[in-house]
Every structure is written in structure tokens, then in C-alpha cells.
Amino acid sequence: xxxxxxxxxxxxxxFGDVLEQVVEFRGETTVVIHAAANLAVLQFLKETLxxxxxxxxxxxxxxxxxxxxxxxxQLRNLxxxxxxxxxxxxxxxxxxxxxVTGLYPAANWPERELFDMFGLQITGHPDLRRILMPSDWQGxxxxxxxxxxxxxxxxxxxxxxxxxxxxYAKE
Amino acid sequence: MTAxxxxxxxxxxxxxxxxxxxxxxxxxTMVLNMGPQHPSTxxxxxxxVELDGEIIVNAVPDIGYLHTGIExxxxxxxxxxxxxxxxxxxxxxxxxxNLAYCLAVEKLMGVxxxxxxxxxxxxxxxxxxxxxxxxxxxxHANDLAVQSMLFYCVRDREYILNxxxxxxxxxxxxxxxxxxxxxxxxxxxxxEAVRAFLxxxxxxxxxxxxxxxxxxxWLDRTKGIGVIDGPTALAxxxxxxxxxxxxxxxxxxxxxxxxxxxxxxxxxxxGSAGDVYDRYWVRMLELRQSLRxxxxxxxxxxxxxxxxxxxxxxKVAPPPRAExxxxxxxxxxxxxxxxxxxxxxxxxxYVATESPRGELGVFLRGNGGPKPHRVHFRxxxxxxxxxxxxxxxxxxxxxxxxxxxxxxxxxxxxxR
Amino acid sequence: xxxxxKLGNLGVVTTTLEQAVNWGRTGSMWPMLFGLACxxxxxISTIGAPQNDLSRFGMELMRASPRQSDxxxxxxxxxxxMAPVLRRLYDQMPDPKWVVAMGDCASCGGIFNxxxxxxxVDEVVPVDVxxxxxxxxxxxxxxxxxxxHAKVKQEKLVKWA
Numbered sequence: 001x002x003x004x005x006x007x008x009x010x011x012x013x014x015f016g017d018v019l020e021q022v023v024e025f026r027g028e029t030t031v032v033i034h035a036a037a038n039l040a041v042l043q044f045l046k047e048t049l050x051x052x053x054x055x056x057x058x059x060x061x062x063x064x065x066x067x068x069x070x071x072x073x074q075l076r077n078l079x080x081x082x083x084x085x086x087x088x089x090x091x092x093x094x095x096x097x098x099x100v101t102g103l104y105p106a107a108n109w110p111e112r113e114l115f116d117m118f119g120l121q122i123t124g125h126p127d128l129r130r131i132l133m134p135s136d137w138q139g140x141x142x143x144x145x146x147x148x149x150x151x152x153x154x155x156x157x158x159x160x161x162x163x164x165x166x167x168y169a170k171e
Numbered sequence: 172m173t174a175x176x177x178x179x180x181x182x183x184x185x186x187x188x189x190x191x192x193x194x195x196x197x198x199x200t201m202v203l204n205m206g207p208q209h210p211s212t213x214x215x216x217x218x219x220v221e222l223d224g225e226i227i228v229n230a231v232p233d234i235g236y237l238h239t240g241i242e243x244x245x246x247x248x249x250x251x252x253x254x255x256x257x258x259x260x261x262x263x264x265x266x267x268x269n270l271a272y273c274l275a276v277e278k279l280m281g282v283x284x285x286x287x288x289x290x291x292x293x294x295x296x297x298x299x300x301x302x303x304x305x306x307x308x309x310x311h312a313n314d315l316a317v318q319s320m321l322f323y324c325v326r327d328r329e330y331i332l333n334x335x336x337x338x339x340x341x342x343x344x345x346x347x348x349x350x351x352x353x354x355x356x357x358x359x360x361x362x363e364a365v366r367a368f369l370x371x372x373x374x375x376x377x378x379x380x381x382x383x384x385x386x387x388x389w390l391d392r393t394k395g396i397g398v399i400d401g402p403t404a405l406a407x408x409x410x411x412x413x414x415x416x417x418x419x420x421x422x423x424x425x426x427x428x429x430x431x432x433x434x435x436x437x438x439x440x441x442g443s444a445g446d447v448y449d450r451y452w453v454r455m456l457e458l459r460q461s462l463r464x465x466x467x468x469x470x471x472x473x474x475x476x477x478x479x480x481x482x483x484x485x486k487v488a489p490p491p492r493a494e495x496x497x498x499x500x501x502x503x504x505x506x507x508x509x510x511x512x513x514x515x516x517x518x519x520x521y522v523a524t525e526s527p528r529g530e531l532g533v534f535l536r537g538n539g540g541p542k543p544h545r546v547h548f549r550x551x552x553x554x555x556x557x558x559x560x561x562x563x564x565x566x567x568x569x570x571x572x573x574x575x576x577x578x579x580x581x582x583x584x585x586x587r
Numbered sequence: 588x589x590x591x592x593k594l595g596n597l598g599v600v601t602t603t604l605e606q607a608v609n610w611g612r613t614g615s616m617w618p619m620l621f622g623l624a625c626x627x628x629x630x631i632s633t634i635g636a637p638q639n640d641l642s643r644f645g646m647e648l649m650r651a652s653p654r655q656s657d658x659x660x661x662x663x664x665x666x667x668x669m670a671p672v673l674r675r676l677y678d679q680m681p682d683p684k685w686v687v688a689m690g691d692c693a694s695c696g697g698i699f700n701x702x703x704x705x706x707x708v709d710e711v712v713p714v715d716v717x718x719x720x721x722x723x724x725x726x727x728x729x730x731x732x733x734x735x736h737a738k739v740k741q742e743k744l745v746k747w748a
Contacts, residue, residue: 025518025519025520026520028519055408055530056521056549074521074549078405081426081427085519085521105407105408106554106557129186131235132586133238134667141243141702149703153700169674169710169713170713171713207672208653209651210620214623214624215672235666237623237624238703239624239666239704240701240702240704244699244700244701259698259699306631321631325635326637326638328636342724343628343629344625344721582624583624586666
């Protein structure tokens with residue numbers, strides 16, 4: 001029995017009630033769990049099953065579907081190595097999820113990035129501020145309902161129109 | 172300063188209050204701003220340091236001055252067109268970024284890459300690693316007062332850029348690797364050019380080692396500075412040379428091989444002390460290992476002989492030029508390929524590669540459409556930079572320069 | 588014991604004040620050490636690599652302080668977060684000062700037409716020379732700088748601030 005199978009069996013056994021789904025795609029395993037249980041599951045995975053390395057922490061936005069946000073924890077057991085992805089769906093426009101910085105100190109900046117880019121409220125984070133955008137920025141750029149912010153491109157035919165309204169700097 | 176400015180400033184200070192010790196508010200310690208325009212922060216990194224005399228109490232990095240919105244912008248482009256954005260991500264590791272993204276697209280689409288393409292990819296990725304390490308060595312040494320090193324290293328890097336120009340016509344943003352393989356085969360003269368470089372560099376590396384390795388000033392500035400032990404480094408998510416300097420044997424090329432790295436002989440250099448010197452020394456040894464890898468891959472390329480360099484799966488690869496002239500279907504396919512793109516299956520993949528700075532991971536999610544639903548780059552500099560405050564505590568302010576240099580950050584990689 | 592006795596008769600060169608000053612300004616232009624993104628690496632190549640060697644034009648000396656420099660090479664993309672900083676640096680430079688927008692991103696936003704990037708640095712500071720390329724080759728940057736020199740040589744006394 002490979003370590004991954006052991007992991008899945010142990011998760012099924014211990015967290016059967018919060019385990020929603022196990023997805024296999026291109027040889028990668030994703031475990032979908034209730035977002036409220038993220039801390040407990042990750043703690044179990046880290047301390048009992050040896051997934052000590054948090055390779056990546058990110059999220060994506062499924063707008064307009066619900067539940068809208070999915071938080072992704074890419075975990076790794078360095079002996080093997082065995083990779084496991086834990087996914088937490090989050091419903092609503094301003095969802096909350098518990099911070100995992102206590103378990104994985106490396107999650108500090110990625111969680112700030114989630115707050116900045118998706119507007120997720122990370123509860124229990126030691127220093128929740130915007131990280132990439134200016135602190136007075138409005139909106140959360142990586143949300144799907146946030147526009148890309150495209151500006152019209154200047155070509156020969158519309159050069160003068162745009163030139164007139166382009167805010168050129170003064171001395 | 173207007174009233175509004177003052178108000179804004181106060182708001183900013185309030186926001187950062189919890190980061191500094193109470194002594195900063197009584198004026199016992201001094202809070203100093205460093206950057207974003209500073210000669211030794213390697214770009215637009217801003218550090219807010221709290222100083223007790225010259226000793227650092229706390230250093231808080233403030234990033235985002237180069238946030239380009241690459242991840243969002245890639246969602247608006249097809250899988251093939253989004254490739255050009257990856258070049259500009261970590262601008263010292265263009266080939267490596269291409270490679271990581273291509274591997275992710277290939278995994279998502281389930282295509283195989285011809286062996287010849289894989290071998291060329293390894294050669295290019297390793298040459299890029301050498302080029303990146305040379306810039307790191309030059310700038311790092313420049314910060315620590317070995318100024319001539321910058322000129323030597325940049326000169327040697329030009330030879331690698333000449334090779335890239337030979338194959339792709341561009342020096343830096345080559346976009347040479349494409350999902351499914353390569354843009355085209357390497358031209359005649361490629362092998363000789365790489366061979367000439369392989370013969371040239373080792374003697375130069377000996378020189379650079381002589382300039383630094385036992386130089387007393389260098390040792391004073393690097394030994395025992397910015398120490399981080401192995402377990403802490405792992406917990407902080409450090410990867411690459413910064414992790415190996417602490418003695419942790421973790422290299423993705425060995426642990427989770429991609430592009431046929433398992434077929435080559437190379438060692439993973441390790442440090443022990445986890446200080447600036449060990450990180451420097453690990454990278455110096457890595458340069459030689461990369462030369463070894465290029466040498467083996469070149470020999471393998473010769474053994475393989477000519478062959479296809481892009482997958483035959485026409486869903487992912489455009490039709491060859493020769494076919495477009497004679498086949499109407501190929502012409503239509505070419506047009507549709509570049510305008511509409513190809514639909515990817517719904518699903519998500521994570522691919523990890525070893526960039527010169529550490530683990531470069533790509534999280535790619537398709538949703539059945541021709542554009543990525545979400546691309547996320549797990550960039551090594553972003554994660555590694557977190558450790559700066561940990562490493563620089565209780566050191567002199569002059570050591571921050573050495574520590575930031577030794578982590579080898581690229582701001583494009585940090586901010587994306 | 589003047590210079591004449593050492594070198595013999597030097598004779599007299601007559602020129603206009605304009606030409607003499609402009610010649611001096613082009614001969615030792617000090618760029619600010621200010622790299623933003625990818626183009627900064629090519630800028631290092633231009634200045635540092637012996638193959639290109641910008642010191643031929645009297646400008647290898649990069650000053651890290653804006654107060655000591657008279658040329659700002661905006662090398663790379665300018666983000667909305669960086670733009671105020673860039674403007675402040677420009678304001679701190681003493682007159683006369685010039686700006687070169689190096690690369691597509693600095694000139695017009697380049698391939699990044701999105702929320703984070705200023706679409707051309709000319710929205711923030713007045714630009715004298717635009718250098719195309721992503722990133723421009725060192726030769727292109729040198730050409731841009733020589734174009735700037737040509738421009739400076741045309742400057743008129745009445746326009747001096």
C-alpha cells in the first residue's frame with residue numbers, strides 16, 4: 001500500500017464526515033474537504049502522516065458558480081516524495097478561512113496574497129495586510145468579476161483621439 | 172505636506188505599528204526605510220528596518236512594487252499566447268519559466284514531448300541556470316565590495332545570451348519552448364557554440380573562486396551571517412540553493428525528475444552552516460554541476476541524431492510551415508490554432524521544477540475552454556524572501572545587503 | 588608657470604556658450620542607478636559588459652542618489668504602486684534632467700495591458716527618448732542614449748531653466 005493510499009484511508013477513517021470528494025486527475029490526488037475543518041485536517045496530515053512541506057498555497061475563483069472560492073493547499077511529504085492537494089471550497093462573497101501559519105510558517109505571505117488578491121478573510125493571521133497592491137487599492141484583482149483593466153491601444157487611425165485624453169506628465 | 176498627506180502617513184504608520192517593538196514608539200530604536208530605490212536591494216524591494224544603533228531589531232520587507240498582474244493577464248489569453256508572459260516573470264530564468272509552464276500545459280493536455288526536444292530543453296535550462304547564477308554572483312559580490320566581479324560575470328553571461336540569440340533570435344525573452352516541444356530545432360553551429368562555452372567557463376570559474384573563496388574581507392562579510400538551520404528553512408518554505416546551504420538535500424531535479432533529468436549524472440552540492448557563505452558556496456558548486464549536465468546532454472543530443480522537436484499531436488502544436496503551403500486544412504488549422512486556441516480538459520495540475528532560485532511551481536487549471544481558468548506561479552523568490560526578517564535579526568544593517576543577496580531574489584519573481 | 592609653457596601655444600578655440608555647455612553635458616551624463624524589471628538586466632549588460640561598454644560615452648558612472656544624477660533610465664514596467672515613487676525620484680533630480688523610457692513597458696505598457704501597469708511612463712514623468720524592444724538590445728539602448736545626446740546638443744540657451 002503506497003503512502004498516498006494510506007493517507008486517503010486514514011483521512012476517510014478519521015475525517016469521513018468532512019471529506020467531500022477525492023479527485024484523481026493526471027496522476028495527482030486532490031482531497032476536497034469542508035473549509036471549517038482545514039486546520040484539523042492539515043494538522044493531522046502534517047503531524048501524523050508526514051506532510052511537512054507546504055509547497056504552494058493559492059486559490060481560484062469560480063464566479064458566478066457557488067461555492068465561489070476554492071483554497072488550495074499543495075502539501076508534500078519529502079520522503080517519497082508524495083504530493084497531496086487539499087481543496088477547501090468557500091461560499092459567499094467575503095468568506096473566512098482559518099490561517100495555517102501556526103502549522104506552516106511558510107503560509108504567511110501566500111495567505112496575505114489571498115487576502116489581497118481574492119479578498120478572503122484569513123482568521124488568526126498574524127499580519128493580515130495587503131501585500132502586492134498599494135494599501136489604498138479598491139477591489140481584489142484576481143476575482144473573476146474584477147475587470148482586467150484593459151486600456152485602448154493606440155494605433156494610427158485612433159492616435160489623435162487617444163492622444164488628446166492621455167494624461168501626459170508635466171515637468 | 173498637505174493635511175491629506177499627513178493623514179495618509181499616519182494611517183500607514185498605524186497599520187505597521189504592530190510590526191515594531193514598543194521601543195520604536197518611544198524613540199529608543201529607529202525605524203528606517205530602505206528602498207524601493209536602493210542600489211543593493213536587487214530591484215524594487217522595500218525594507219522597513221527597525222534599528223537599535225546599527226543592530227537590526229526587525230526587518231519587514233514590503234513588496235509589490237513590480238506587481239505586473241501576470242496571473243490575471245494570462246487568464247485573458249489562450250494557452251499558447253499566455254506563454255510570452257512567463258518569460259517576463261523571473262527575468263533571469265526565462266527558459267526555466269517557459270519550461271515550467273510548458274510542462275504544466277503538457278500535463279494538463281496529456282501530451283508527450285519528443286526526446287530530442289527534452290534534451291534540448293535540459294541544455295537550455297541549464298545554460299539559463301548558469302546565466303542566472305552569474306548575474307547573482309556578480310551583483311552579490313558587487314554588494315560586498317568585490318566590484319570587478321560584476322564586469323566579469325556580465326561578460327560571461329553575454330556568451331550564453333549569444334547562444335540564445337543564435338537559436339531564437341532574441342537574447343532574453345526567447346519563448347523558445349512551446350507547449351508540446353520547441354519552437355523549432357536548434358540551428359547548425361549550436362553544438363559548437365555550446366562546446367566553446369563549456370571549454371571557456373571552467374577556467375573563469377576558477378578565477379572567481381580565487382577572488383572570493385579565501386578572501387578575508389569576503390569571509391568576514393559572509394561567515395556566520397544570516398544563519399538559518401535546516402528544519403527552520405524547510406518550515407519557512409525555503410527551496411533551492413538557500414535551502415541546500417543549510418544542508419538539506421532537496422533538489423527537484425533529483426527528487427521529482429522532469430524532462431529526463433534522471434538520465435544524467437550530477438551531484439547536489441550541500442552546505443552545512445546555513446549562513447551566507449554556505450549559500451554562496453553551494454551556488455558556486457552548482458555552476459560546475461550545470462556545466463556537467465550540459466556536457467552530458469550535448470553528447471546525448473549527438474547520439475540521438477535528428478528528429479522531431481515538437482509533439483505530433485496537432486491539437487497542441489501548430490502544423491509545420493511546409494504543410495501550410497500545400498494543404499488547405501493545415502492552413503485553416505493554423506489560423507484556428509492561433510486565433511481560438513485549443514480547448515483544455517477541466518481539471519487542475521501542479522508541476523514543480525527546479526529554477527535557479529528554488530522550486531518554481533505552476534498550478535494550472537483548465538475549465539474546458541481555450542484559456543486557462545487559473546494560473547498560479549509558486550515562485551521561489553516570493554517564498555524565500557519571507558525568511559529575510561528571520562535571518563537578519565540581530566545583525567548589522569550592512570549585513571542585510573549580504574543576506575538579501577544570498578537568498579538570490581528577483582523582484583519580477585517575487586511580485587509577478 | 589601656466590599650462591601654455593608646458594604645452595606650447597594652444598591657440599584659441601571660439602565657440603558659443605550653448606555649444607560648450609551642451610558638449611559638456613553630453614560628455615559626462617550620469618544616469619541614475621534605477622532598475623525596475625527585465626530591462627534593468629539589459630541595462631547592466633550595457634554598462635557592465637565589456638562587449639558593450641557604455642563608458643565610451645562618458646556615462647558609466649551610475650549614481651544611486653537622484654540628487655547626483657541627471658539622466659533617469661526607466662528600465663522596465665512601472666506599476667501603479669511604483670509610479671508615485673518614480674515621480675518623487677524625478678522631482679528630486681536637479682535640473683537639467685532627462686528621461687529615457689527603456690523598453691516597450693516603459694514606453695507604452697508593452698504586453699501588459701492590465702490593472703497593475705501604467706500604460707507608458709510618460710503619464711508619470713516627461714520622456715525625452717523612447718527605446719523600443721522587449722527588452723532592447725544593449726546596442727538599442729546605446730542608440731537611444733546617443734539620440735538623447737543629439738537632442739541635448741540642440742538645446743537653446745533661452746530654454747535653460
